[in-house]
Amino acid sequence: MASGRPAEPNAAHVEDTLERFKNFLRQARQLTPVDCEAVISRLRVEMILEEQSRARKTTFRAVIDYFEDVLEERLEKLPESRSDTKSAIRRYIARFLDNA
Numbered sequence: 001m002a003s004g005r006p007a008e009p010n011a012a013h014v015e016d017t018l019e020r021f022k023n024f025l026r027q028a029r030q031l032t033p034v035d036c037e038a039v040i041s042r043l044r045v046e047m048i049l050e051e052q053s054r055a056r057k058t059t060f061r062a063v064i065d066y067f068e069d070v071l072e073e074r075l076e077k078l079p080e081s082r083s084d085t086k087s088a089i090r091r092y093i094a095r096f097l098d099n100a
Contacts, residue, residue: 036071037093
């Protein structure tokens, strides 16, 4: 690195990091709507309580946006015949946010 050229990337670390990221996204999609909303709320609290750099806050916001998209998709996919369940989940989430 004395010549000023960057070191070659470690392919195994790159692949491992990418696989962990993909697993994270898959796990987010498997959460129930209630759990997804709980994660969103927890991330917001963490963002407020922790002293964080601008880059880290931007990352938290992006993750929150992702979970919000997942939550919206999950709620939209609930069958119309289960509209009572859908309404109940929305009411629960609204109460959860009011108490947070």
